[in-house]
Amino acid sequence: MFTGLVEEVGTVRDREQVDGAVLLHVAATAVTVDLSDGDSVAVAGVCLTVVDHHAGGFTADVMPESLARTTLGALGPGAPVNLERAVRADGRLGGHLVQGHVDxxxxxxxxxxxxxxxxxxxxxxxxxxxxxxxxxxxxxxxxxxxxxxxxxxxxxxxxxxxxxxxxxxxxxxxxxxxxxxxxxxxxxxxxxxxxxxx
Known part of the structure; x- marks a missing residue:
């Protein structure tokens, strides 16, 4: 679950085609603080699962469904993207309930x-x-x-x-x-x- 309050604007570093899906490599700093593999990050409003992370960014899987139904399919290297980590249970809900499931x-x-x-x-x-x-x-x-x-x-x-x-x-x-x-x-x-x- 997210709040719709963007933490930072990251940049797409690269996109790697893997069996019809994409590994999206994103350069970021703020959202990588206390980030772990398996965590959820909203990328341009799309909830993605982190498969690898480091101090300068993270990598996430993007399935064919997300590529077809969102703007992520058209993103290339250098594209800016809004980023937000999933809200903690003890955090403030400053925006509204956002699932990261683009309609x-x-x-x-x-x-x-x-x-x-x-x-x-x-x-x-x-x-x-x-x-x-x-x-x-x-x-x-x-x-x-x-x-x-x-x-x-x-x-x-x-x-x-x-x-x-x-x-x-x-x-x-x-x-x-x-x-x-x-x-x-x-x-x-x-x-x-x-x-x-x-």
């Missing part, structure tokens, strides 16, 4: 700079639109954000100066692809109430 990929429709923040409009896949609610939570590239408004096929978020400075969202461009994870509570509520609605 789909959205497209940046526009980015409007403001006096101290940027407003961003993101197209959401039709299968996910019903889970996005105004003032609700959503994870974009692993970053916990509050939804400012929704339309039938898109939603908006406002990026504060801190988010712009310490995550990859500061470099978003129109047409760019982003990993999306909707609020897991909404998905569970739909599942639990499906049998009651007739």
């Amino acid at each position: 789909g990929v959205g497209t940046v429709l526009r980015r409007t700079p403001g006096p101290r923040w940027d407003e961003v409009e993101i197209a959401v896949p039709a299968t996910l639109a019903r889970y996005v609610a105004e003032k609700g939570s959503i994870a974009v590239e692993g970053v916990s954000l509050t939804v400012t408004h929704v339309t039938q096929d898109s939603f908006g978020v406002a990026l504060i100066p801190t988010t712009l400075a310490v995550t990859t969202l500061g470099t978003l461009v129109t047409g760019g692809l982003v990993n999306l994870e909707v609020d897991v509570v909404a998905k569970y509520l739909e599942r639990l109430t499906a049998g009651a609605v007739r």
